[in-house]
Amino acid sequence: MTLAEQVQYQSATGALSSVWLLIAIPLASAAVLLLLGRKADRWGHILGCASIGASFVLGLWYFFTLRGLGHKAVSLDLFNFIQVGRFKVDWGILYDPLSATFVLLITGVGFLIHVYAVGYMKEDPGRRRFFGYFNLFASAMLLLVLGNSFLMTFIGWEGVGLASYLLISWYQDRPAAATAGKKAFLMNRVGDAAFLVAMFLMFANLGSTDFATVFNGVGALPHGVTLAMALLLLAGACGKSGQFPLQAWLPDAMEGPTPVSALIHAATMVTAGVYLIARSNPIFDATSLGQTIVVAVGAFTLLLGCVIGCAKDDIKRVLAYSTVSQIGYMFLAVGLGGGAYALGILHLLAHGFFKAGLFLGAGSVMHGMKDQTDLRRFGGLWRYMPVTWATVGLGYLAIIGIPPLSGFFSKDPIIDAAFARGGWQGWVFGLAALLGAGLTAFYMTRLFVLTFHGKKRWTDDIEHPHESPGVMKLPMILLAVGSVAAGGLLVYGGFTTWLEPVFGTTEVPGHEPNRAMMIGISLAVVLVGVAIAWLLFRRGTALVEQPARSPIVRAARENLYGDVFNETVFELPGKLLTRAAVFFDGKGIDGIVTGLAAIVGGSSSRLRRLQTGFVRSYALTILGGALVVVAALMAVKLG
């Protein structure tokens, strides 16, 4: 889309005028589940699955309806939400190829995870409530991708954050879970604040947050404003998608039940950041510096995730850092602009399948191994849980990009596109992406080999690891099929053309790379990674943590000091500010009073008797404030 072209949304008619049902059905189900209480305990999980399934079926119907339309972007205004002066926001929905794609991912993969959770949460007395939160999560995510203005997206955005908070801290008796939930919520708030400020910038400069108005008006704005908007949106996206520097919450979010991890990491939540940047493509297209920063964040995070992933021994944490790194690929892609937006979304979809499959597989392993998560305590499991082995194996091959599985079709074009950027940037980002592919191959091989092959290194209490029940196996199989087939189907099914109305082009910017050579190189890198890992770990590993020999390993085990970074950058100033404020509120004022009392001839006894909370120091504060206000007014007037 060139900037001169107008973004236009037709109003919805016919079947699509009921598109709001997509959000309403899971929301209503969540309300029923949460409000009805114990009465719904027996059938709550069925309702939860049914509602998301219904949304999926509806989503398919709308999808095919949209395919048949000439103008592939329909908007639906439901009712006036809030109006202040000339600012007006409607509850409105935008249904276009991008949202349609996300709807299918969220409801489709979401449905499978719901079904899986029926089995996984069977023993949990709060299963009904869990499904209530799950539905809430899904409906918030649907609102996020279906809103027709940044404000609608933001409401979904906050809803997702809230639901994730509830779900991550599900195991309330574990302090780690509580802390993790809190951390997720708070770090998301940092991103949310940036998003809010970006929205207010839109308001201030364009008078609206409607996608149509903003995208049509953004070309006329000064570059500084556009850049600020882009960077703030990026910061918001980083918060939700776990990108540097706000990545630390995402691995901690593993404290929730495994279906939650799968839902957060594959179908919802983390993809929100990618969605936001892809959706705001006119803003990012208008500022090449902003795009470069997105690319840089993506490239840096993908390496960061890989490096930490290599050093972790907890199966879910390895997968979590793998998510961080894969989302980095997506950021890299959407930052490149043009046709690469579609590549990012393509990778997102493919990732949705194989990552959900991997998480469900991990959950299945834990289910069979009495909630053990330590990779060093697995080994040789392929004999005991063949279905899990096969599904995780397919997901593993997909994520490292072995042809013809989906990762190959989605990741390699991103690496190509990064090189195609040209100049030193092309080299830096391209090599980062290539190196990331090799590292991914390494740590995923390590995970797979340590879990399913080699000797048994189980703890003593485990006698018979068992395969999971059918209700858990079925989603895993379906997701494995998706991991295998999604990439090729999407690429040859014209996915990039389907998204063309949103991004305006299918052309990846830059020069055309030598496809065959690129594929050869990246496959070679991947195979080297696999080989090294296989050689190192085929005999298993030591059962205790080895002393870190190099600073890199030590740093990687410390999550590359992500937490330290966050503490220094976000918490420390806050703490200092708080202390300073408390000091001035209490001690400072008292100090002044003490001094004043001494000046006006107070005795030492008077000084000693001063304590906080006195009327006089309050009066002094008020007087001081009064004097400053008068002086300031004078200064403004006379100065």
Added chain:
Amino acid sequence: MSGYLGSYATLGILLVVGVVLFGAAFAGNRLLRPHRPDPGKLTTYESGVDPVGGDWAQAEIRYYVFAYLYVLFAVESVFLFPWALVFARPGFGTTTLVEMAVFVAVLLLGLLYAWRKGVLRWT
């Protein structure tokens, strides 16, 4: 006697004259009187009765209540004066009278409340 502070000059002179007169009277007194103190002369004079106890006596709390009731009603009654100046004018008449009646009635309500709560009984 004109200029910036002119109109205050009279006031100033009056003050000065007052201070001078006062000072002169006391100075004269001091110069002329004999000065022979003894303990009996230095005790506090209480109408001829021998002084007993300390100089800090606690006042009955009730004095405060009564004094306070008096002050309130007395102060409220200042509104009667401006009213008295205008109520007889043409155009004011009955309305003004009724309004003042309401005002007094509200005051009376307060008094009534005080009475019912037993504030006015002295035992």
Added chain:
Amino acid sequence: MNPVLAADITLPHINYGAIAPILILLGMACVGVLAEAFLPRTLRYPVQVLVSLVAQVAGLATIIGLALSNYAKKPTLTAGDALAVDGPGLFLQGAVLVLGIVATLLIAERSVERGGAFVAQAAVTAGSEADAEQARRQPSQTEIFPLSLFALGGMMLFVSANDLLTMFVALEVFSLPLYLMCALARRRRLLSQEAAVKYFLLGAFSSAFFVYGIAMLYGFAGSVKFHDIAVAAISSGKSDLLMFIGLAMLAIGLLFKAAAVPFHVWTPDVYQGAPTPVTALMASCTKVAAFGGILRIFYVAFLDSRWDWRPVIGVIAVLTMVIGAILAVTQTDIKRLLAYSSIANAGYVLTGVLAMQKDGISSSLFYLVTYGFTVLAAFGLVTLVRDQDGEATHLSRWAGLGRKAPVLAGVFTFLMLSFAGIPLTSGFTGKFAVFSAALGGGQTTLVIFGVLSSVLLAFPYLRVVVLMYLQEPAADAPTVAVPGALTSAALAIGAIVTLLLGVWPSVLLDVANSAAQFVG
């Protein structure tokens, strides 16, 4: 006869219909005093509750009638231009009464604490044998009802006062009962009376500043009517010095009541010490009244000089938002936490006020109502968490409440989310409204600070939620009282309105929009 007096003093015409709501409230308060004086003890409570609620409902009905019969569109001045009956005035009066009714429900509750939250005989020395006796046995005194009616009437007078003197009288009329109400707690009477002493002394101190400002402005403009001040401000040839000192002094008196930094110092102590239903009344109704006065003064009397004072008040707004939020983080007492949060919220309203546009008025009005309902419900919930010696307000005592009382914890979490500005609660729509109005008025800096402080403010709220859900309750954890019908009603109203205005804010925003025109 005095020649000056002979000048044209005419009998001011009083449109009794237009000021009927105020008269109803104050008249019924007098009825309440009579009932207190003459009814036997057992009858007083039901009669007082009835009188109180009837007065407020009747007042509200009258206000709605006035609003429907075109007073909002065709505003009038009455009583010698001393009172303005216009859109914002009626809206604010209505807001005071609506919030007042809910607060009255909390005040009238007698089943949570046996006999009610107020002391039976204020004159009995705290801690004595007789005091313990009355705390156990005797029902609350009922003077609280006429006192609250006087306070509410004063607030209504305050928001529709059209000259500074009327405003000062109204300020005292609503402040004096509040000082007394602060001192009436049944438990922790020492704390309560301290709060009253502090509130009184500082309130009197600040109202002295207020009236000093009035005198300055009178000297400047030769009149205390807002309109005359506005005219004098644009006429050249007068020294602005008096006007700006006067404005500053006025602002101090008003910002004190609104609890803006640095005039907020009393708030935490008083909110903590006062009986919780009274705190709820102060946090909701007093805030509405204070900002009603601020709106009218800024938008009617000082509109044309806004370029000079807006930066100064803007700095106060920033300080209020930031310091309120930061200090809220460090609090360990739920009532103090809510107090600091109410300080920060005053900053948000101030941000809306400073838009100095029509949106500024409507969004501030909207925010005041949304905040009022949420804070009423929050304080209502605080009354339910109890120890042997009254409310357990220390945060550590709230640990694990989510398990003991899931409904209470759920509602409280919802209210906290609203305070934190999460969408689909009125906290979000309110903040959204004031911030976008401020942006429209060019106050970008304020908005950025506002957003940042609201993010910061989410921390303490979240801490409470975490405490309630994620920590083990202590062995001697406080009990959660079963709310009586009145408290339940108040809680339900507060929570439902918080949700309703979060999902469908245009119900109220439209009303606020159509009301947002001051009469000059």
Added chain:
Amino acid sequence: MHPVIPYVVAALLFGVGVYGVLVRRNAVLLLMSIELMLNAVNLMFVTADTSIVGVPRSGQVFTLFVIVLAAAEVGVGLAVILRFFRLRASVETDGVGAATETDAPREADAPRAAVRPDPDGEAR
């Protein structure tokens, strides 16, 4: 008559009142300081009144209002402070807030000398 001197006197009076509020510890004296501030305002009203031509003597009437409200304020204030005095045997405002830390009231040394209110009066 030039109004500068009365204005300055009023400002000084106000300043003395503020100073009193800040340095006095006795709550009653604090209250009196506040009264001083209000009287400064009265002086200003009367002064401003003389310098405004052609308007009815509104400034003087305003003074009446301020006086009445000051009296009401004193009434409520004294009531609150005396209650507090009965509890703590002290009207020193420096102590206000000290009890926030030590919740146990110092009832032991509360003055018994003060007359108890008539129980009958309240019992009606």
